Amino acid sequence: MDVIKAKRSSLVEQIALQIEALIESKTWPVGTRIPPEMELMEQFGVSRNTLREAIRAHVYAGLLQTKQGSGTYVRAKTVLGVSFQKRLETSTLLETLEVRHAIEREAAWLAAERHTEDEAAHIQICLKACKEASDLYSFAEADIALHHAIIAASHNGILIDLYTSLAESLRASVHDLTGMNLHTEADPGAHEALVQAIMERQPAKAAAIVSQDIDCLKKMANSEENR
Amino acid sequence: MDVIKAKRSSLVEQIALQIEALIESKTWPVGTRIPPEMELMEQFGVSRNTLREAIRAHVYAGLLQTKQGSGTYVRAKTVLGVSFQKRLETSTLLETLEVRHAIEREAAWLAAERHTEDEAAHIQICLKACKEASDLYSFAEADIALHHAIIAASHNGILIDLYTSLAESLRASVHDLTGMNLHTEADPGAHEALVQAIMERQPAKAAAIVSQDIDCLKKMANSEENR
């Protein structure tokens, strides 16, 4: 039978968890340099090796990045985000699009049901920015912002986390021609229709628009591949 | 300008990647005890400290588990799985159900489009086992197996990985009453209808059944909460 071991969590693990909490709570936002080892040693009350091992664990996980002579920097907010992105890297464009569809459709549905007035206003602003975008690059940025605003209105933290990682992956490959084409949009009117459906609180309609839109992207990706 | 970054990735990282590959390739399946340190030292040609650090990194990530005096065991197959499960633990049941819906609906759609004959046969076997299950526990097992067979037929590796983690989380909480109720199924006929839709290659129908089924679960979870 299973015995429950009253395992005393190791010091390293405790420190590692504290660091993780500091990152996730945005006390140390992504991109910032965390305090030097000497300082953290005093703050946590542990020796250098113990602290270093905790940091090392996060470096391997992808949350932190150390630069000799410079410092240690926050690279990502969650482990899930990093591992999800790594997984996406080893996948085909078609697979990624299908996952994007799954997440985005569900989120659009929920957003239509749950969005608050503030979120609705934010979505409208993003839509406007999208329409007024002059060049392809700024359009891609505005496009991602709009989609993100919609996902956020779903009030589902997991979907938000997954989509954020996915969007970052797409953004990273935005310089690629394929990525560009995929964002210059299947149907320019889809955005407006989607937002309208959400505003009218019609989940089924919103979901259908997302499906149609991404289905179009899938076809484009397909023809791109066979070219 | 960029200086040539020679691939002088640290020795630890190289070993860690090799170990990860061995786990993901199922050379070391989940649950097995990996060879003792001395053996691995020779196999990889590195010092003990280097090897130990690589192992520690994976222990922290959740891929491995060390037991003093016993050995090191494989705990999970992918980092994505572990981090996804951790994320699910800190979420509400409703959120989890919504993510499950997103994944399962997409997978059911794709499975209806893409399933091979072998996969169809396997799904049928799982369905039969589901119907013949005597007690609640064996039904839950067969249920998960059936769903997994369907997801596998989607031919989308990411969806498969995500759902596998999700299913494990549900399975872990199967002893919980809530978890039990959620698996005793909303509608006993839903399984047959879903499989039939997939066999007939009707993606829209399959997706609709999944949606209806999980919608029912959401209502049950809701009433359970307000009790």
Next chain:
DNA sequence: TGGTATTTGTCCGTATGTATG
């Protein structure tokens, strides 16, 4: 351009507690 301070990387040894046989 160069020298100095800062910061992380690596190695060493030691002490203490714990699991195993």
Next chain:
DNA sequence: TCATACATACGGACAAATACC
């Protein structure tokens, strides 16, 4: 109970890379 091996934590010393004046 004792002996051995291992895990853990600490402290120090020096090297290497970077930042700053």
